[in-house]
Amino acid sequence: MRGAAVGASSARRTRAALLLVPFAVGAAWALVLAQPAAGPSPLEPAAWRRAWTFLSRLLGRGLAEEPAFARPEVWARMADLALGTLAMSVTGAALATLAALLTVPLAARAREEPARGALRGPVRACYVLARSVPEIVWALLLVLVSGPGPLAAALALGVHNAGVLGRLFTDVVEDVDPRPGRALATAGAGRVEAFWYGTFPQILPQVLTFSLYRWEVIVRTTVVVEAVTGSGMGAALRLALSGRAFTTVTVILALYVALVLLVDVLSGALRTLARA
Amino acid sequence: MPAPFRRPGGRTIAGLLAAAAVGVALLRLGADAGPAGAGGGAQALERLVRGALAPERSPAYLLTVAADAAVTAAYAVAAMSLATVAGLVAAVIASGVLLDRAWLRAGCRIVLALTRSAHELVWALLFVAAMGLSPAAGVLAIAVPYAGVIGRVLGDRLRDVDPAPVRALAAAGASPLSRLFYGVVPQVAPDALGYLAYRLECALRSAAVLSFVGLGGLGFRIELALRDLDYARAWTPIYATLLLVVLVDWLGARTRRRFAR
Numbered sequence: 455m456r457g458a459a460v461g462a463s464s465a466r467r468t469r470a471a472l473l474l475v476p477f478a479v480g481a482a483w484a485l486v487l488a489q490p491a492a493g494p495s496p497l498e499p500a501a502w503r504r505a506w507t508f509l510s511r512l513l514g515r516g517l518a519e520e521p522a523f524a525r526p527e528v529w530a531r532m533a534d535l536a537l538g539t540l541a542m543s544v545t546g547a548a549l550a551t552l553a554a555l556l557t558v559p560l561a562a563r564a565r566e567e568p569a570r571g572a573l574r575g576p577v578r579a580c581y582v583l584a585r586s587v588p589e590i591v592w593a594l595l596l597v598l599v600s601g602p603g604p605l606a607a608a609l610a611l612g613v614h615n616a617g618v619l620g621r622l623f624t625d626v627v628e629d630v631d632p633r634p635g636r637a638l639a640t641a642g643a644g645r646v647e648a649f650w651y652g653t654f655p656q657i658l659p660q661v662l663t664f665s666l667y668r669w670e671v672i673v674r675t676t677v678v679v680e681a682v683t684g685s686g687m688g689a690a691l692r693l694a695l696s697g698r699a700f701t702t703v704t705v706i707l708a709l710y711v712a713l714v715l716l717v718d719v720l721s722g723a724l725r726t727l728a729r730a
Numbered sequence: 731m732p733a734p735f736r737r738p739g740g741r742t743i744a745g746l747l748a749a750a751a752v753g754v755a756l757l758r759l760g761a762d763a764g765p766a767g768a769g770g771g772a773q774a775l776e777r778l779v780r781g782a783l784a785p786e787r788s789p790a791y792l793l794t795v796a797a798d799a800a801v802t803a804a805y806a807v808a809a810m811s812l813a814t815v816a817g818l819v820a821a822v823i824a825s826g827v828l829l830d831r832a833w834l835r836a837g838c839r840i841v842l843a844l845t846r847s848a849h850e851l852v853w854a855l856l857f858v859a860a861m862g863l864s865p866a867a868g869v870l871a872i873a874v875p876y877a878g879v880i881g882r883v884l885g886d887r888l889r890d891v892d893p894a895p896v897r898a899l900a901a902a903g904a905s906p907l908s909r910l911f912y913g914v915v916p917q918v919a920p921d922a923l924g925y926l927a928y929r930l931e932c933a934l935r936s937a938a939v940l941s942f943v944g945l946g947g948l949g950f951r952i953e954l955a956l957r958d959l960d961y962a963r964a965w966t967p968i969y970a971t972l973l974l975v976v977l978v979d980w981l982g983a984r985t986r987r988r989f990a991r
Binding site: 471479490492504538541542590591594597598599600603605606658677682695703707726 | 740741743744745747748751752754755756758759762763769770771774775778800801803804805806807808811843844847848849851852855856858859860861862863864865866867868869870935936938939942944945946949952953956959964968971972975976985988
């Protein structure tokens with residue numbers, strides 16, 4: 455009886471909370487549109503005329519010289535930068551996976567294990583901090599430590615995604631069959647050996663899957679992080695936009711989309727392979 | 731008789747390929763890195779950590795950061811309102827639950843893949859270059875790729891529903907629209923709400939860095955403080971970002987539990 459009454463009142467509260475959504479959305483729009491603007495609003499036709507001019511410039515209209523996308527040497531230079539971005543995304547994903555794997559035994563509590571491990575709280579708090587702060591902010595901070603360049607970009611990608619993967623790996627470890635690890639511990643293995651030989655082989659497929667999925671997200675973000683740390687294709691994109699080299703922007707965007715699609719395909723293929 | 735040599739499984743091959751890729755990537759980045767940059771090194775790191783342990787907490791600054799947090803939350807909510815509507819429509823089209831035409835489904839999937847293929851800040855750079863700097867450009871920049879990913883994920887979810895209730899409704903003569911609302915939607919609503927809450931969490935993070943193109947919010951306050959190398963002032967808005975994200979995470983978990991019953 456009582457349970458039903460509580461259920462009904464909580465359902466009523468949920469419905470009341472959902473009624474608040476339109477008001478929240480309205481208030482949000484009001485606050486956003488009250489922000490200062492340095493250009494026409496997209497609701498005005500002037501903005502769409504500007505957008506049309508921008509698009510035609512991307513396609514090389516009204517250009518005195520040869521457009522950049524007709525020059526093979528521009529493609530070659532930008533393709534080289536794209537390979538650097540690919541390498542950066544792989545490094546970021548690898549750093550994140552490594553950091554998450556090395557810390558997850560401290561953060562996770564295997565089934566039926568007594569509540570032990572003083573570091574569990576602090577490590578989980580680090581995951582939350584790493585994950586909640588966007589890569590771009592980590593890049594802004596780390597660029598002041600290591601200077602502009604690929605190192606800051608790789609570390610920024612590594613820190614944020616270590617937080618994301620750490621949380622996912624924690625859930626995986628906590629669902630694992632505890633018997634192999636316990637058998638090893640009974641045979642005299644320490645906690646570290648019990649993890650690497652008992653638990654790790656069980657979580658490896660899911661670790662690979664999650665890291666590969668994350669790589670697809672990371673490759674999209676790498677360009678933006680690079681724009682902050684002043685390296686690679688991201689910096690080239692920002693430079694081309696501010697220098698109004700619009701046909702170069704077209705080349706970079708084409709290579710960016712190609713890179714993202716390539717990584718989606720590679721990640722999918724590796725995930726299929728890992729499941730076999 | 732046991733085989734003397736077991737052929738390596740797909741998992742081993744995938745692992746080895748991944749390790750090789752990391753090796754090649756590190757070689758390439760080593761070639762890119764060049765001489766050590768003009769960073770502050772250990773000294774800067776120490777000041778960064780000090781700032782994290784003792785962020786600026788004067789009432790006036792806390793008020794400023796709270797106002798920035800409201801702006802960032804407003805960008806996130808406004809962008810999600812657009813992305814949710816567009817994403818749900820795209821999900822229905824891409825899944826073909828309402829109108830099953832192969833060309834329509836394929837076309838919708840291609841458009842969704844294209845919107846998803848660029849990061850929201852790349853969209854922001856393009857929108858600002860195309861339309862000028864305006865808050866609406868920031869909202870659109872987040873809404874476009876988010877609509878793409880919401881449409882993709884919820885579209886896949888719509889295809890995975892149990893067909894029995896839908897068939898029962900069809901047998902009783904229900905129209906396609908009422909089949910959708912009474913047969914499909916109740917099955918996916920808890921998952922969809924949970925996923926939308928997760929996306930709102932991501933939108934908060936994205937909105938916090940709209941300062942990348944020169945828009946206001948928490949990221950703007952962080953950049954302003956870092957320009958002065960004032961790490962204590964930088965960490966207050968960083969912690970505000972953390973609080974917003976954790977709050978939405980908690981609200982999302984609550985909503986999902988409510989609807990899962």
